[in-house]
Amino acid sequence: MKLVSFSTNSNETRPGILFDDTNSILDLTHSGFKDTLGVISREIITTVEAERIPLDEVRVHAPLANPPRIFAIGLNYRDHAKESGMEIPTTPVVFFKLPTAIIGPGEPIVLPKNSTQPDYEAEFAFVIGKGGYRIAAADWRDHVYGYTIVNDVSARDVQFSSTQWSMSKCFPTFCPLGPAIVTADEISDPHALDISLSIDGEMLQHSNTRELVFKIPELIEYLSSITPLLPGDIVSTGTPPGVGLGRNPKRWLKPGETVTVTIEGLGSLTNPVVAELVEGS
Incomplete structure (x- = not known):
């Protein structure tokens, strides 16, 4: 479904x-x-x-505009950790995106005037159906409702001005989501899905969810060991290599571009990019 x-x-x-x-x-x-x-x-x-x-x-x-929480996992593809100049984590790196950042397919990503380094991040996400506290990794399938696509848009200059990443991920429109939540019964193996991102037809990211450092069972066990998971919680599992931050020269989002994230079995999420209007313009 x-x-x-x-x-x-x-x-x-x-x-x-x-x-x-x-x-x-x-x-x-x-x-x-x-x-x-x-x-x-x-x-x-x-x-x-x-x-x-x-x-x-x-x-x-967006298929879910009011999730209780959006958990996001950082550095969860080995090659992305390397291109970011960071160690591969031994514990999940968790930050949050706010629901006020959510937009749906076709809605514009608005580049804020107080950031000069807006970046794209293709991400595979899962949605919690049955909540729970201290869920065993082996029971993960009992708690996943379905899967969807997230573009974890990030303001890198804001991100690295602090040790806390969440604020850089929470500008309005920085969480394109959708186009649908595909129920878990439709995806036989969520850890074997091709994932890619292109801008104006040029592929910039391409990987497979088998490359995740921490897969869904480990993420559910870890997150629920600290906070009870709730129905509707979204967990965005991290981005593969190829982001603008990791390129030489670095490649930031620009007004007039169109970004498409495609994940096998889930479809494609496409959003145009525009600049924030400056007062008086």
Whole structure:
């Protein structure tokens, strides 16, 4: 199942199921759901069959706009740690992105006027379904609702002005997410998925989730050993090599570009890049 958020001319965002075979969406408000977090939080979903809405008649938004938390994992691909000039971690490096940074497919990434080093990061993310505290790694499948795509946009100059990374990741629009949450039953092995990022058709990142340093079982066990995981929590698992920071010369996002992150089985997330408007312009 592909869980999405969408709106029609009413502009009210609703949860739905995307059917690729018919390019249509089943509106889940008919089944009593107000948003996708409500769908994720309920263990059993009973859908009421209703007339499906053609995809070309809706606007697709970020599939989950109100997650309790967005955990992000740093330096979780060996080659990315090396290109960043850092040691491969022995414990997961965790920071946070704020829900206010979330945007959906097609929405613009706005480059803030107080950063000159905006960077891209293709990331594979999982969404918690059943919450829990001190979850054993072996039980990870019981707690994953599904998977989605994140672009962990980062202001590198802000990031490295401090030992804390979160603020550099939380500018408005710095968390493109989607286009759907693909439920776990659709992905047989989440640790064998091709992941790539391109800008205006030029591929800049290309790897596979098998290269993750800490995979989903270890991340769930570690995070839940410190804080109870909640339904709807998003865990973005880190980026592979090829980011702008690691290039020579360094390559930052620029207004007018279009960024696409593609992950096998999850689809593609595409966002244009624009500059923040300066007052008086």
